[in-house]
Amino acid sequence: MRKMLLAALSRVLQGPAAAAAGRTGAVSEASRVMVASRNYADFANEATFEIKKCDLHRLEEGPSTTAVMTREEGLHYYKTMQTIRRMELKSDQLYKQKIIRGFCHLYDGQEACCVGLEVAIKPTDHVITAYRAHGFTYARGVPVREILAELTGRKGGCVKGKGGSMHMYTKNFYGGNGIVGAQVPLGAGIALACKYFGKNEVCLTLYGDGAANQGQIFETYNMAALWKLPCIFICENNRYGMGTSVERAAASTDYYKRGDFIPGLRVDGMDVLCVREAAKFAAEYCRAGKGPILMELQTYRYHGHSMSDPGISYRTREEIQEVRSKSDPITLLKDRMVNNNLASIEELKEIDVAVRKEIEEAAQFATTDPEPPLEELGNHIYFNEPPFEVRGPNQWIRYKSVS
Amino acid sequence: MAASAAALRHLASLGARLPPQGRAAGRLLQQRRGIRLSAPAAIQVTVRDALNQALDEELERDERVFLLGEEVAQYDGAYKISRGLWKKYGDKRVIDTPISEMGFTGIAVGAAMAGLRPVCEFMTFNFSMQAIDQVINSAAKTCYMSAGAIAVPIVFRGPNGASAGVAAQHSQCFAAWYGHCPGLKVVSPWSSEDAKGLLKASIRDDNPVVMLENELLYGVPFEMSEQAQSKDFVVPIGKAKIERQGTHVTLVSHSRPVGHCLEAAAVLAKEGVECEVINLRTIRPMDIETVEASVVKTNHLVTVEGGWPQFGVGAEICARIMEGSAFNYLDAPAVRVTGADVPMPYAKILEDNCIPQVKDIIFAVKKTLNI
Numbered sequence: 013m014r015k016m017l018l019a020a021l022s023r024v025l026q027g028p029a030a031a032a033a034g035r036t037g038a039v040s041e042a043s044r045v046m047v048a049s050r051n052y053a054d055f056a057n058e059a060t061f062e063i064k065k066c067d068l069h070r071l072e073e074g075p076s077t078t079a080v081m082t083r084e085e086g087l088h089y090y091k092t093m094q095t096i097r098r099m100e101l102k103s104d105q106l107y108k109q110k111i112i113r114g115f116c117h118l119y120d121g122q123e124a125c126c127v128g129l130e131v132a133i134k135p136t137d138h139v140i141t142a143y144r145a146h147g148f149t150y151a152r153g154v155p156v157r158e159i160l161a162e163l164t165g166r167k168g169g170c171v172k173g174k175g176g177s178m179h180m181y182t183k184n185f186y187g188g189n190g191i192v193g194a195q196v197p198l199g200a201g202i203a204l205a206c207k208y209f210g211k212n213e214v215c216l217t218l219y220g221d222g223a224a225n226q227g228q229i230f231e232t233y234n235m236a237a238l239w240k241l242p243c244i245f246i247c248e249n250n251r252y253g254m255g256t257s258v259e260r261a262a263a264s265t266d267y268y269k270r271g272d273f274i275p276g277l278r279v280d281g282m283d284v285l286c287v288r289e290a291a292k293f294a295a296e297y298c299r300a301g302k303g304p305i306l307m308e309l310q311t312y313r314y315h316g317h318s319m320s321d322p323g324i325s326y327r328t329r330e331e332i333q334e335v336r337s338k339s340d341p342i343t344l345l346k347d348r349m350v351n352n353n354l355a356s357i358e359e360l361k362e363i364d365v366a367v368r369k370e371i372e373e374a375a376q377f378a379t380t381d382p383e384p385p386l387e388e389l390g391n392h393i394y395f396n397e398p399p400f401e402v403r404g405p406n407q408w409i410r411y412k413s414v415s
Numbered sequence: 416m417a418a419s420a421a422a423l424r425h426l427a428s429l430g431a432r433l434p435p436q437g438r439a440a441g442r443l444l445q446q447r448r449g450i451r452l453s454a455p456a457a458i459q460v461t462v463r464d465a466l467n468q469a470l471d472e473e474l475e476r477d478e479r480v481f482l483l484g485e486e487v488a489q490y491d492g493a494y495k496i497s498r499g500l501w502k503k504y505g506d507k508r509v510i511d512t513p514i515s516e517m518g519f520t521g522i523a524v525g526a527a528m529a530g531l532r533p534v535c536e537f538m539t540f541n542f543s544m545q546a547i548d549q550v551i552n553s554a555a556k557t558c559y560m561s562a563g564a565i566a567v568p569i570v571f572r573g574p575n576g577a578s579a580g581v582a583a584q585h586s587q588c589f590a591a592w593y594g595h596c597p598g599l600k601v602v603s604p605w606s607s608e609d610a611k612g613l614l615k616a617s618i619r620d621d622n623p624v625v626m627l628e629n630e631l632l633y634g635v636p637f638e639m640s641e642q643a644q645s646k647d648f649v650v651p652i653g654k655a656k657i658e659r660q661g662t663h664v665t666l667v668s669h670s671r672p673v674g675h676c677l678e679a680a681a682v683l684a685k686e687g688v689e690c691e692v693i694n695l696r697t698i699r700p701m702d703i704e705t706v707e708a709s710v711v712k713t714n715h716l717v718t719v720e721g722g723w724p725q726f727g728v729g730a731e732i733c734a735r736i737m738e739g740s741a742f743n744y745l746d747a748p749a750v751r752v753t754g755a756d757v758p759m760p761y762a763k764i765l766e767d768n769c770i771p772q773v774k775d776i777i778f779a780v781k782k783t784l785n786i
Binding site for chain 1 (some may be wrong): 478481507510512513515517519520521522523525526527529530531548549552553558559560561562563564565567597598600612621622634643673700739
């Protein structure tokens, strides 16, 4: 009797949400009753978490060691990270089916980095990264279906099939760059434009532990510091540059100190809240006109360097498994939310189901959308240019080039 | 006192301080003779001053335009091209960089992607090799890779090719290298009008443009028409100019060798050979139509360039002429005059013989005409 009364009360309070839960069809009868009996009034609005203290370089103070997360924020971070995770796993599948070709560098394991960064900055700020870019592309606002369709080389891809895995762009997101380290001076240039226009924007300029040894990065550190550019240098240290571990590549693996005269922080990149707090701290620093700052995010990739690398010749399966079981960013967030009454396991499972559905639909689109028409082969050589002709493989084959 | 252009060039190359030219001469004349002159028509302007005017005008016109490079600000430019601009526009618009080509070129390209319109100076294009990845992979290809989402309105400019006695590492011509790549525009001015008009056009273009100047031309005065003196004067990118009409042979060239072609034409004219001299002005997109129309008329083709022969600008012109309708009008194979196929030596006698000279052009013309 009490159960029926509770169920009736919950249904009234939940309203259309209960009907929606029924529609997915994946929630069992028992758990639906459980969801219904734990309505939103049962959850906490927010919780405070202890986060790892950041190692500091040339900084008196660092980001806060506690972070407040609301239920809404948590659900958003969870859904976003889970979407990226499943999108990358789907890409793995499509690559093995040879529907995705060429290079494919997957981001699973590193989700807390791109999500933590995105939620700490504004849409009007700028982001540039290297080739492991699918997560950032999604975080910056490109729908999954457009990312997958770009990977499969279709006209519905976010850049119409012209770029592929390493060259996806959207507003205030400058890719997606294939040449290791080249994106770093570009990012400082974007920061220069931010300072020039005076709109209080910053640029997140990302690179990996492998790229951190590129000379042009040190040239960029120098100029960014000299000119006080609002550039947040971010080294995503996933411990391996392709097959070379950090110990074998760098005389100093303290990547957060490599900026020398640029202040730096070393951040737990598997904890989305740690990344968020550090990024907020860094953005505030830059917006105050103090010049550039450097963040090292310690993270991990489950896949090899790319789809052609099994990823086990230079590291052990045990190591990968250990990270998965102890430091997975999504699991970390899930445990935090459930243990602090911000969400229920079932609710998060419902999100998982919805994400899977979205990915399936996106993959369906990506595998059925037509390839770009041949007539477009010559387009976009130039910007804002009257149409002209482009030569094909011989002098009689010409393509029209439209901007 | 009017002096011939050739005499002025000779004097300038000897480092002479010349009597006031252009507007200054007109004012002096007014002062001394009390004569009221009408508004000046054509005046003499050096390539250096023409480039300086172009930069000044474009910096004034569009506040997104800025100049960066080594020594461009407080030193007034290694070759004084940016003289006075830092004083006028300040640190925000004219930026001295450290000696970090790859870094500052990447910064310039990034700034262009984010909406500014940088002019990135290479002290010479030899140093651009250190930054060439940013020019090609970041600047040239981005519009295509992003399906038009990201434009890169940047100008890379600086002296290109041989100078005088600067030896192998400082004398390379990059016309063929940059001309090879889709996504770039490549221009190569000869006269002051070319320099000013092409620089203005390049800055106003929404695409990455490589402007290959020539150090030996900087001090050379050329006549600039009244029209060319206007703040709105631009030379369209992608259009060649016929500097001299002729009927017997077509000479196609770019940059400093255009002057040598005109000198050769003057000598040959005395022997009854009339050369048509074409100044390409733009390497990419190349105006092959103007060359074709000329070859149809003259039936003979000689290309002249400062760069090395293999895979050079002349090689491209010959290939395209072969592929097009003009081939059937050739009465003899096309001939190329180029830099010698060696790294540039230092000793004057060696260097002089590594650069196409007037006598080499005349010899080539006579060979192709079989005279």
